[in-house]
Amino acid sequence: MSKGTGTPLINKKGGDQRQRRKARKENTMTNREFFTAIAAMENLSEELIQHAEAELEKLNKRNAARAAKPTKAQKENEPIKEEIVKFLTEKGGFHTASEIMEACEISVQKASALCRQLVEEGALTVQEIKVPKKGKQKAYAIADGSEEVTE
8 A cells, every 4th residue: 555545556467566575585485495405306417506505605604704893883883882881990890871871971771781792792791780760671781890780
């Protein structure tokens, strides 16, 4: 359906474009699926099976290289992560994402997400603390820092 009019999107050949796209996507096989199916077949020539296995290896190599390279967002977040670690090192103790947000001038969502990443990397530790009039919140501190709680 087109935006706001309630009429379906019809192409020249007729039929709803969304249904056609959905059907095409359901019937489409990826290269990985295709080469895996070829490599698993028993009654094919050895040359075809070797070619399929070689193509699968190329796909694996390409994906490994892609996974090893940081994304644009990851590159942009590195200085912010360093700023968070610097803030927590200077202040000591546990601090909430809201406090980190104010210090680093980022959104509370970004502060929380980057702190979670730093916890996974082992740079920070996390602990639940009681914040007056807000209840329990997660607080973050340097992993090898002091364990005192600030509110």
